[in-house]
Amino acid sequence: xxxxxxxxxxxxxxxxxxxxxxxxxxxxxxxxxxxxxxxxxxxxxxxxxxxxxxxxxxxxxxxxxxxxxxxxxxxxxxxxxxxxxxxxxxxxxxxxxxxxxxxxxxxxxxxxxxxxxxxxxxxxxxxxxxxxxxxxxxxxxxxxxxxxxxxxxxxxxxxxxxxxxxxxxxxxxxxxxxxxxxxxxxxxxxxxxxxxxxxxxxxxxxxxxxxxxxxxxxxxxxxxxxxxxxxxxxxxxxxxxxxxxxxxxxxxxxxxxxxxxxxxxxxxxxxxxxxxx
Amino acid sequence: xxxxxxxxxxxxxxxxxxxxxxxxxxxxxxxxxxxxxxxxxxxxxxxxxxxxxxxxxxxxxxxxxxxxxxxxxxxxxxxxxxxxxxxxxxxxxxxxxxxxxxxx
Numbered sequence: 001x002x003x004x005x006x007x008x009x010x011x012x013x014x015x016x017x018x019x020x021x022x023x024x025x026x027x028x029x030x031x032x033x034x035x036x037x038x039x040x041x042x043x044x045x046x047x048x049x050x051x052x053x054x055x056x057x058x059x060x061x062x063x064x065x066x067x068x069x070x071x072x073x074x075x076x077x078x079x080x081x082x083x084x085x086x087x088x089x090x091x092x093x094x095x096x097x098x099x100x101x102x103x104x105x106x107x108x109x110x111x112x113x114x115x116x117x118x119x120x121x122x123x124x125x126x127x128x129x130x131x132x133x134x135x136x137x138x139x140x141x142x143x144x145x146x147x148x149x150x151x152x153x154x155x156x157x158x159x160x161x162x163x164x165x166x167x168x169x170x171x172x173x174x175x176x177x178x179x180x181x182x183x184x185x186x187x188x189x190x191x192x193x194x195x196x197x198x199x200x201x202x203x204x205x206x207x208x209x210x211x212x213x214x215x216x217x218x219x220x221x222x223x224x225x226x227x228x229x230x231x232x233x234x235x236x237x238x239x240x241x242x243x244x245x246x247x248x249x250x251x252x253x254x255x256x257x258x259x260x261x262x263x264x265x266x267x268x269x270x271x272x273x274x275x276x277x
Numbered sequence: 278x279x280x281x282x283x284x285x286x287x288x289x290x291x292x293x294x295x296x297x298x299x300x301x302x303x304x305x306x307x308x309x310x311x312x313x314x315x316x317x318x319x320x321x322x323x324x325x326x327x328x329x330x331x332x333x334x335x336x337x338x339x340x341x342x343x344x345x346x347x348x349x350x351x352x353x354x355x356x357x358x359x360x361x362x363x364x365x366x367x368x369x370x371x372x373x374x375x376x377x378x379x380x381x
Contacts, residue, residue: 034368076368110365111356140370144355173351198299199347237298239289 002228002249003265004028005257006105006134006168006186006215009067010048010056016218016225017063023229027066027265029257030056031105031134034076036220042086045073049090053097058277064270068263070104070134071095078109078118088121095129101260102126104134105168108146111138116153123157132260133165134186137174140193147174151181164259168215169194175207184256188217189227197231201238209244213253310336331373 001024009017009030020028030052032045039045052069060067071094073087094100106122108115126133133154138146147167154160162182170178170185171194178185187203188194195203200214218225228249235245250265257263290298317329325333335350343349356374 079365109368111361112365113361113363115365116361138370140372141354141356141374142370144352145358148359149361171351172345172348173355202347 001026001246002232003213003253003257004216004218004225004228005213005253006031006188006217007225008033008217008219009060010051011220012218012225014059014063017060017065019226021063021065021270023226025065025228026267027068027263028060029068029070029101029134029253029263031070031136032072032074033105033136033219034074038077042083042090045087046090049094053094053099055277057099058271058274061268061271062273064268066264066266066268068099068101068257069097070102070132071100072103072106072122073118074105075107075109075115075119075136075138078115079112081114081117084114084118085121088118088125091125092129095131098262101257101262102132102134104132105136106133107136107150107168108138109136109142111142111146111149116149119150119153120156123154123160127157127159130159132257133160135165135167137167137169143169143171144173147177151177151183154183155181163211166213166256169217170203171195172199172203172206175203175212179207179211184211184213187212187214189214189224189231190217191222191224197227197234200231201234201240204235204244204248209248209252211252211256212248213256214249327375327377328371328373 004020004025005028007028007030009028032048032052039048049071052071056069057067071091073084078084091103103122103126106119108119123133125131135150137143137150150167154162154165163184166184166186167178168186169188175185187200189197189200204212214228214231216225216227217223218227224230232245232249254263254265331354335353338346338349338353354373
């Protein structure tokens with residue numbers, strides 16, 4: 001049994017849901033992200049937020065998987081602050097949806113001034129509504145700088161408790177910075193970039209298992225929606241106790257996400273498709 | 278083969294067991310690195326760009342005998358600046374910091 005706390009199922013097939021359910025996935029959380037192209041209007045985000053809060057939970061339920069989500073405009077579309085603020089203005093009306101856990105995945109992409117302005121606008125929204133926060137850290141050569149800028153930015157919002165903020169996509173050069181400041185950290189298991197399952201288990205062995213989780217971040221690019229059970233296999237291969245495997249792939253995400261008051265990983269009977277829709 | 282000191286989160290594998298478990302897959306990855314460098318050589322004349330300069334620097338870190346190679350290689354490949362850039366003109370990343378100026 002496991003939770004995938006970061007996966008973009010709107011980009012994945014029904015076969016992926018089948019494989020995840022068979023591998024033991026009982027619950028997922030899906031942050032709002034970049035579609036691979038820039039939306040042409042805020043209305044495009046309104047429709048996307050409806051997909052995340054209405055249709056995708058129904059699709060997941062057909063496979064016995066509980067679906068939760070996070071809302072934002074992602075940093076790749078934050079370079080136009082006027083556009084981004086129009087999207088952020090749409091978010092409050094969706095916060096009452098029962099599967100919305102918080103604000104995410106916000107953060108930085110190329111570490112620009114405009115991206116930082118919109119990151120801070122999201123942090124203000126989370127602070128005002130006392131919401132959990134899921135943070136994307138930049139890719140590759142931009143990750144270390146971006147992670148440090150993000151950690152400093154969050155510090156400027158004293159009402160945001162680091163224990164309610166997860167910094168995602170950490171690697172060996174960023175995990176300690178995140179954990180030392182009291183935040184949670186997520187490791188993304190990707191075939192080429194970010195962490196392999198082997199390196200993710202190395203990080204757990206090096207930095208401990210207290211405030212850490214693993215996710216697939218499966219999306220429309222080269223990614224693996226059953227990466228988390230592969231990491232479970234890697235832990236068992238090394239002889240880790242089953243209690244530790246369960247802690248980092250179920251207990252830890254359940255503990256962090258339950259702070260929202262809306263997260264559930266209780267067994268869900270697969271539902272029939274709604275043929276009226 | 279020597280025995281490793283057990284790690285709190287890694288209680289059961291000895292140094293020999295780690296080698297037994299992982300040698301073959303990392304032998305294959307080592308050959309992939311070598312084949313990649315050979316492929317570049319066969320591609321003809323020219324000079325390495327900033328990515329390959331960083332790559333060769335990272336290989337040197339593998340052999341310096343110091344610990345935390347992964348962290349140090351990732352830091353070597355990272356942008357060392359500390360302030361936001363004026364504007365983002367591209368969305369992607371190249372995998373290595375370009376010390377003579379970015380395209381964005």
